[in-house]
Amino acid sequence: MRRYLIAGNWKMNCGPGRTSELLQGIKELSPQIPEAVDVLVCPPEISLTTASEVLNDYDVYLGAQNVHYEDEGAFTGEVSTGMLKEVGCSYVIIGHSERREYFGETDKTVNAKVIKALLDDLKPVLCVGESLAQRKKEVHKKMVKKQVQAALNSVKENNVSDVVIAYEPIWAIGTGETATPEQAQEMHEMIRSVLSELYDEDAADAIRILYGGSMKPHNAEELLSQPDVDGGLIGGASLKADSFTDIINIAEKLS
Numbered sequence: 008m009r010r011y012l013i014a015g016n017w018k019m020n021c022g023p024g025r026t027s028e029l030l031q032g033i034k035e036l037s038p039q040i041p042e043a044v045d046v047l048v049c050p051p052e053i054s055l056t057t058a059s060e061v062l063n064d065y066d067v068y069l070g071a072q073n074v075h076y077e078d079e080g081a082f083t084g085e086v087s088t089g090m091l092k093e094v095g096c097s098y099v100i101i102g103h104s105e106r107r108e109y110f111g112e113t114d115k116t117v118n119a120k121v122i123k124a125l126l127d128d129l130k131p132v133l134c135v136g137e138s139l140a141q142r143k144k145e146v147h148k149k150m151v152k153k154q155v156q157a158a159l160n161s162v163k164e165n166n167v168s169d170v171v172i173a174y175e176p177i178w179a180i181g182t183g184e185t186a187t188p189e190q191a192q193e194m195h196e197m198i199r200s201v202l203s204e205l206y207d208e209d210a211a212d213a214i215r216i217l218y219g220g221s222m223k224p225h226n227a228e229e230l231l232s233q234p235d236v237d238g239g240l241i242g243g244a245s246l247k248a249d250s251f252t253d254i255i256n257i258a259e260k261l262s
């Protein structure tokens with residue numbers, strides 16, 4: 008049985024001060040994280056240390072939004088897996104469409120980062136998803152399949168269960184437009200079938216596939232009810248304590 012993972016991608020929002028306030032707000036609204044649900048927050052790098060201190064022994068995982076695939080060296084502006092672990096991260100988002108679009112992330116770098124994260128015991132949240140033009144041309148399944156295959160190249164069956172995949176149609180990110188539950192399920196099912204071509208059935212079955220793209224309290228229930236939707240990677244609605252905890256509670260109700 009896959010556990011729901013409700014993850015907040017804060018993007019370039021919340022310095023240390025706001026991070027502390029937002030996490031305190033979440034703690035107040037949800038002093039006890041429901042047992043059946045895993046919760047993850049991914050603040051900007053500059054706020055990870057503060058987040059780690061505020062979270063302390065609160066049952067919420069900490070993640071970063073990016074990582075480099077080398078251990079150290081002359082890579083201005085980058086951070087390594089070791090640094091992220093040192094400040095308490097256990098997850099890292101890799102290959103978000105914004106990084107692919109604005110920062111030159113490619114299938115090749117995404118693959119190198121996924122491999123490095125797994126090697127160093129960080130769980131990658133691997134993002135895939137098609138653009139509106141690709142969906143209109145009806146090549147979305149082909150594109151997403153290719154992204155999943157490329158990102159998991161050389162990833163072995165014995166540690167693939169630590170990978171989380173986030174299907175995020177680019178046309179639904181920050182637009183208020185959400186994939187319908189049927190569209191989401193269709194893509195998640197396709198991704199799972201790609202996983203079962205690469206790995207045995209049990210391994211493919213254990214991998215969590217999150218939906219991302221304008222997930223809000225009002226649409227979370229129908230999205231999370233889909234059999235292959237195992238959680239959400241939430242942008243805007245994760246920046247408010249009440250909407251984020253509402254989605255956590257919806258996941259608990261469905262568990």
Ligand SMILES: O=C(CO)COP(=O)(O)O
Nearest residue numbers: 016180181220221242243
């Ligand atoms: O990109 C996303 C999460 O990674 C989704 O962002 P929104 O929830 O703001 O659409």
